[in-house]
Amino acid sequence: MAKILLEMKNITKTFPGVKALDNVNFQVEEGEIHALVGENGAGKSTLMNVLSGIYPYGTYEGDIVYDGKVCQFHKIKDSEKLGIVIIHQELALVPEMTIGENMYLGNERGHKFAIDWNTTYSEADKYLRMVGLSESSKTQVKDIGTGKQQLVEIAKALAKQARLLILDEPTSSLNEEDSRALLDLMLGFKKQGMTMIIISHKLNEVAYVADKITVVRDGSTIETIDNRGPEPVSEERIIKGMVGREMTNRFPKREGVTVGDIQLEVENWTVHHPLYPERKVVDNVSMYVRKGEVVGIYGLMGAGRTELAMSIFGQTYGTNISGEMKIDGKPVKIKKGAADAIKHKIAYVTEDRKGNGLVLSQSIKVNTSLAHLDAISSHMVIDGDKEYAVAEEYREKLKTKTPSVEQLVGNLSGGNQQKVLLAKWMFAEPDIMLLDEPTRGIDVGAKYEIYCIINDLAAAGKCVVMISSELPEVLGMSDRIYIMNEGKFVGEMKASEATQENIMALILQSGRGD
Amino acid sequence: MNENKMSVGAFFQKYTMIIALVVVVIFFAILTGGKNLLPGNINNLISQNGYVFVLAAGMLLCILTGGNIDLSVGSVVCFTAAVGCVLMDNNVNMWIAVLAMLAIGLLIGTFQGFWIAKLHVPAFIATLSGMYAFRGFSNVVLGGYQVSVTNETFLNLFGGGAKCYVPDFIRQAMGTTGKPNLTCLAIGIVAVLIFIGLKVRKILIQKKLNIHQSIPAQLATTAIISAVAIWLTLKLASHKGFPTVLIWIGLVLGIYQYITTKTAIGRHLYAVGGNEKATALSGVKTRNVYWFAYASIGLMAGLAGILTAARAKGIDPTYAEGYEMDAIASCFIGGASAYGGVGKVSGMIVGAVLMGVINQGMNIVGVDSNFQKVVKGLVLLLAVVFDVLSKRQKR
Numbered sequence: 017m018a019k020i021l022l023e024m025k026n027i028t029k030t031f032p033g034v035k036a037l038d039n040v041n042f043q044v045e046e047g048e049i050h051a052l053v054g055e056n057g058a059g060k061s062t063l064m065n066v067l068s069g070i071y072p073y074g075t076y077e078g079d080i081v082y083d084g085k086v087c088q089f090h091k092i093k094d095s096e097k098l099g100i101v102i103i104h105q106e107l108a109l110v111p112e113m114t115i116g117e118n119m120y121l122g123n124e125r126g127h128k129f130a131i132d133w134n135t136t137y138s139e140a141d142k143y144l145r146m147v148g149l150s151e152s153s154k155t156q157v158k159d160i161g162t163g164k165q166q167l168v169e170i171a172k173a174l175a176k177q178a179r180l181l182i183l184d185e186p187t188s189s190l191n192e193e194d195s196r197a198l199l200d201l202m203l204g205f206k207k208q209g210m211t212m213i214i215i216s217h218k219l220n221e222v223a224y225v226a227d228k229i230t231v232v233r234d235g236s237t238i239e240t241i242d243n244r245g246p247e248p249v250s251e252e253r254i255i256k257g258m259v260g261r262e263m264t265n266r267f268p269k270r271e272g273v274t275v276g277d278i279q280l281e282v283e284n285w286t287v288h289h290p291l292y293p294e295r296k297v298v299d300n301v302s303m304y305v306r307k308g309e310v311v312g313i314y315g316l317m318g319a320g321r322t323e324l325a326m327s328i329f330g331q332t333y334g335t336n337i338s339g340e341m342k343i344d345g346k347p348v349k350i351k352k353g354a355a356d357a358i359k360h361k362i363a364y365v366t367e368d369r370k371g372n373g374l375v376l377s378q379s380i381k382v383n384t385s386l387a388h389l390d391a392i393s394s395h396m397v398i399d400g401d402k403e404y405a406v407a408e409e410y411r412e413k414l415k416t417k418t419p420s421v422e423q424l425v426g427n428l429s430g431g432n433q434q435k436v437l438l439a440k441w442m443f444a445e446p447d448i449m450l451l452d453e454p455t456r457g458i459d460v461g462a463k464y465e466i467y468c469i470i471n472d473l474a475a476a477g478k479c480v481v482m483i484s485s486e487l488p489e490v491l492g493m494s495d496r497i498y499i500m501n502e503g504k505f506v507g508e509m510k511a512s513e514a515t516q517e518n519i520m521a522l523i524l525q526s527g528r529g530d
Numbered sequence: 531m532n533e534n535k536m537s538v539g540a541f542f543q544k545y546t547m548i549i550a551l552v553v554v555v556i557f558f559a560i561l562t563g564g565k566n567l568l569p570g571n572i573n574n575l576i577s578q579n580g581y582v583f584v585l586a587a588g589m590l591l592c593i594l595t596g597g598n599i600d601l602s603v604g605s606v607v608c609f610t611a612a613v614g615c616v617l618m619d620n621n622v623n624m625w626i627a628v629l630a631m632l633a634i635g636l637l638i639g640t641f642q643g644f645w646i647a648k649l650h651v652p653a654f655i656a657t658l659s660g661m662y663a664f665r666g667f668s669n670v671v672l673g674g675y676q677v678s679v680t681n682e683t684f685l686n687l688f689g690g691g692a693k694c695y696v697p698d699f700i701r702q703a704m705g706t707t708g709k710p711n712l713t714c715l716a717i718g719i720v721a722v723l724i725f726i727g728l729k730v731r732k733i734l735i736q737k738k739l740n741i742h743q744s745i746p747a748q749l750a751t752t753a754i755i756s757a758v759a760i761w762l763t764l765k766l767a768s769h770k771g772f773p774t775v776l777i778w779i780g781l782v783l784g785i786y787q788y789i790t791t792k793t794a795i796g797r798h799l800y801a802v803g804g805n806e807k808a809t810a811l812s813g814v815k816t817r818n819v820y821w822f823a824y825a826s827i828g829l830m831a832g833l834a835g836i837l838t839a840a841r842a843k844g845i846d847p848t849y850a851e852g853y854e855m856d857a858i859a860s861c862f863i864g865g866a867s868a869y870g871g872v873g874k875v876s877g878m879i880v881g882a883v884l885m886g887v888i889n890q891g892m893n894i895v896g897v898d899s900n901f902q903k904v905v906k907g908l909v910l911l912l913a914v915v916f917d918v919l920s921k922r923q924k925r
């Protein structure tokens with residue numbers, strides 16, 4: 017057996033309110049490509065952030081043993097010194113600077129007060145050739161495509177004398193051809209003795225490139241699959257590890273709901289990217305939702321789910337939106353901006369509650385009323401007592417755990433923040449609720465409570481669209497499921513007919529199709 | 531609920547600036563042998579800093595939207611004052627001049643707000659250009675010279691000259707003269723009674739609705755504010771009565787307190803500063819919120835122009851330089867967040883008073899004016915550092 021280069025022992029990492037990693041053990045042999053797979057929020061990136069020192073020593077429990085020694089990384093520089101280099105999913109390049117400047121940013125050649133530009137550019141060129149780029153290192157980063165930018169990131173990592181290279185979703189923004197080139201590059205590096213960890217959602221790529229595959233689920237490592245046999249491991253085998261969990265009692269039963277008429281209907285809905293208008297983010301999607309129905313939209317990250325929901329919600333995402341929308345059978349044109357969407361009784365509960373859902377510096381009370389201030393004010397003057405009563409009512413209804421509704425939302429746990437966000441949109445009295453990842457980043461108990469709220473909404477005759485990248489959740493909660501991949505709906509099933517395997521198969525087929 | 535059990539640390543954290551203010555007042559009282567608490571000096575403190583309160587109120591709204599500031603207000607104050615003074619100098623009716631000054635201020639604010647709100651020009655740059663431009667326009671309007679105001683009504687009404695006090699109607703009716711100013715006393719006491727009445731009513735409503743908020747704490751703040759108001763009234767009554775500028779300050783602070791706490795637009799200001807994306811997705815037209823903030827500070831600059839012209843009995847192209855900084859400093863010392871979304875009118879008042887007390891104290895002691903600026907700078911830095919540190923502890 018080859019030498020173990022890295023061993024992470026009993027790693028536990030807690031965020032306020034959530035246990036992101038629970039006693040994780042993880043081993044990487046020298047000279048192998050090791051893949052980490054799991055659903056969104058399973059803890060893959062957290063684990064890598066612990067390893068690279070982004071979460072410094074002391075903020076987690078457990079040991080990192082690298083090259084036979086126990087390490088304590090206080091900052092990224094500490095881990096980079098030992099050759100552990102991480103390439104993040106979002107490209108971290110400065111577009112206005114040259115490739116060479118980017119590669120040695122924070123790692124400048126020559127003296128601190130006199131950068132040696134000749135060395136910088138000649139070394140940069142050397143590493144660019146190693147990753148198969150023929151560009152000059154004096155080219156500005158904004159002038160090269162995303163695929164090449166990803167390669168520049170790798171060259172940058174090589175320039176740091178990487179021994180253990182971590183690639184977080186390296187192909188998520190690349191097309192098929194660029195992805196394949198990158199994977200082959202990785203195999204080339206392996207021959208030269210480099211050790212690599214790859215995090216990826218694309219299981220076909222993982223099966224192609226990895227020697228071993230470790231599955232992470234709910235903050236724990238579930239199993240490590242050996243992929244060095246003559247036949248690559250089947251994707252179905254990996255999926256089973258990713259999603260195969262006990263399904264008993266994780267979802268509350270919905271009782272006594274009568275599904276009514278079609279309320280929301282969208283036909284041939286196409287949305288273009290706001291910055292690159294030639295790119296279709298949502299491609300010719302048609303869907304309908306009935307009153308009292310919970311419709312799941314399943315897709316991996318970047319499938320266009322959020323974009324679809326936001327474009328329906330007053331065109332708050334995208335340009336050149338085309339297609340027809342009907343509410344209660346009547347065609348409607350919603351003006352740009354959330355205000356008109358709210359007037360049409362649509363609510364969008366964002367996936368990013370901190371980023372664009374809640375005002376963290378304000379109280380629960382203020383957040384609850386924000387989308388529907390009219391209801392508690394007359395002539396633009398707020399009735400503070402009424403507002404308090406409303407906030408209290410929703411606190412009780414949703415069982416939000418807080419000493420008072422005057423509490424700042426920023427001080428609440430993720431699950432309770434999510435409840436405040438739901439309260440805000442329930443108070444806006446919508447008929448159509450678009451829930452985007454309503455249980456992201458919250459623990460199992462809080463999830464169950466959110467599911468109960470969703471069921472109550474459906475029981476009250478609302479039509480609920482639930483977007484999720486957690487398959488069990490989609491299967492457990494929906495009446496009907498749309499499956500989305502690369503901007504298109506690639507399938508529609510009744511929940512009773514759907515299984516994890518056939519949904520995943522649909523996505524994989526559509527991915528291979530083009 | 532938990533306010534009842536507020537720890538000593540939390541108490542200090544919440545009322546830092548008020549405690550600092552008390553300490554500074556006592557410090558200067560000892561240093562000047564109590565001179566800074568003489569009725570005349572209390573009166574001057576208000577009269578000299580009238581413009582700060584008015585501008586800081588407007589500035590607070592801008593800062594709330596996301597730490598945005600308005601650098602142009604000093605120049606706009608000078609410009610509006612210049613136009614008003616020139617108009618009055620040419621025998622235009624005083625009220626027309628006053629309205630013109632307010633209208634010009636509002637117009638300039640709306641104009642600058644347009645670039646900021648609709649074209650996304652950074653507020654810093656839009657108002658920096660205004661700062662240059664309106665300083666230049668002031669010079670043009672004034673022809674480079676000082677223009678003075680002689681209109682007695684204007685001076686008396688807006689806090690300039692020797693008679694800019696609310697006359698003692700009660701003693702006039704009684705046919706006597708002398709001190710204390712009975713009208714001043716009467717107004718002060720009535721105002722405090724109304725204030726207490728409103729507070730009690732609020733507490734009763736809270737009790738009825740079963741809203742959990744510490745009643746002793748509310749009673750305590752009410753008592754302290756009432757006591758300070760009565761003390762101020764006694765001081766002013768034993769001088770010459772209420773300076774007229776206090777009416778305008780009170781009016782502005784009252785309106786801004788109302789806007790920030792009770793109105794939808796006030797709520798939107800806090801929300802935009804706290805999380806603009808979330809606010810936009812809640813159906814608020816966020817750009818209009820910016821526009822409102824800048825229009826409002828323009829109007830306040832117009833009013834400050836009136837107060838400045840009255841106090842100085844005229845205007846000179848170099849007047850009102852650096853007024854924007856006084857306003858900005860008051861807001862930040864008063865606990866407004868440099869990132870927006872956090873800040874209160876009450877805090878801003880404390881900040882402005884603290885700056886004023888330090889200024890005046892140093893003047894009485896006879897500190898060199900250059901050194902005074904150093905102290906001002908340090909106070910601002912310390913206040914913000916303290917704010918940042920106390921927030922870090924919380925996390």
